[in-house]
Amino acid sequence: MADYLPWLASASRRRFLQFSGGGLAIAALGFAMESRVEAASAAPIKLDMEIVTGKMIHRPGWPQYEPGDIKLPANRLVEVTVRCLDDGNAQIPGGYNKVSGTIGDTMRLIEGTPKTFAANAGKVVHEVPVKKVAHTFTVNGEKFFMNVPIPEESIVVYRFKTPAPGKYAWQCMAACGTGAGGWAGPMMTDGWMQGFITVT
Numbered sequence: 031m032a033d034y035l036p037w038l039a040s041a042s043r044r045r046f047l048q049f050s051g052g053g054l055a056i057a058a059l060g061f062a063m064e065s066r067v068e069a070a071s072a073a074p075i076k077l078d079m080e081i082v083t084g085k086m087i088h089r090p091g092w093p094q095y096e097p098g099d100i101k102l103p104a105n106r107l108v109e110v111t112v113r114c115l116d117d118g119n120a121q122i123p124g125g126y127n128k129v130s131g132t133i134g135d136t137m138r139l140i141e142g143t144p145k146t147f148a149a150n151a152g153k154v155v156h157e158v159p160v161k162k163v164a165h166t167f168t169v170n171g172e173k174f175f176m177n178v179p180i181p182e183e184s185i186v187v188y189r190f191k192t193p194a195p196g197k198y199a200w201q202c203m204a205a206c207g208t209g210a211g212g213w214a215g216p217m218m219t220d221g222w223m224q225g226f227i228t229v230t
C-alpha cells in the first residue's frame with residue numbers, strides 16, 4: 031500500500047494506516063446511506079385513479095377513468111389506487127377477470143369506496159368473479175401486458191413496474207359503453223375507457 035502513497039510522510043502514513051480501520055467503518059456507513067437513498071428512490075410512485083359513471087358527469091352512458099391519460103417514468107415501481115364509483119357490472123371477454131402483469135399478478139381489493147382505509151385493508155386477490163367486473167384496466171401490448179379487473183363499487187390497489195420508454199395504449203375490456211354491444215362511445219374515446227400511458 032505504501033508504494034501507492036509516496037506523498038505520505040512515514041509518520042502520517044502510520045496514522046493513515048491506523049485510521050484505515052476507521053475508514054472501513056466510514057465506507058460501510060457510506061454504503062448504508064447509499065442503500066437508504068436507493069430504497070427511498072425505489073419507493074413506489076403513487077397514482078390515484080377514479081372511475082365515475084356517466085350520470086355523475088352528466089353524460090349518461092359515458093363512464094370515465096380520471097385521469098385517462100397518464101405519464102410515468104420508465105422502469106419504476108408504481109402503486110395505483112383505483113376508486114370505482116360505478117355500481118354496475120359489464121360483460122368481459124373470457125379471462126379478463128384475472129389479474130396479470132402486476133407485481134405478483136395480484137391486487138388488493140377493498141369492498142366499497144371509503145375515503146380512507148388502512149394499508150392492509152381488503153384482501154389480496156388473483157381474480158374476481160366475472161359477474162362483479164365493472165371495468166378493466168388493460169394494456170395489450172407485446173412488450174407490456176397488464177390486466178386489472180375492477181369490480182363495481184370497490185377500491186383496487188396494485189403495483190406494477192413501468193416498461194421502457196414508449197407510448198402504450200390501454201383499454202377497458204368490459205363492455206361498459208354505448209351502442210348495442212356496449213363497445214361504442216367511451217369505449218372508443220381517448221381519455222374515457224381507453225387512453226395512453228406515456229412512459230419517458
Ligand SMILES: [Cu+2]
Nearest residue numbers: 165202206223
Ligand atoms: Cu369500462
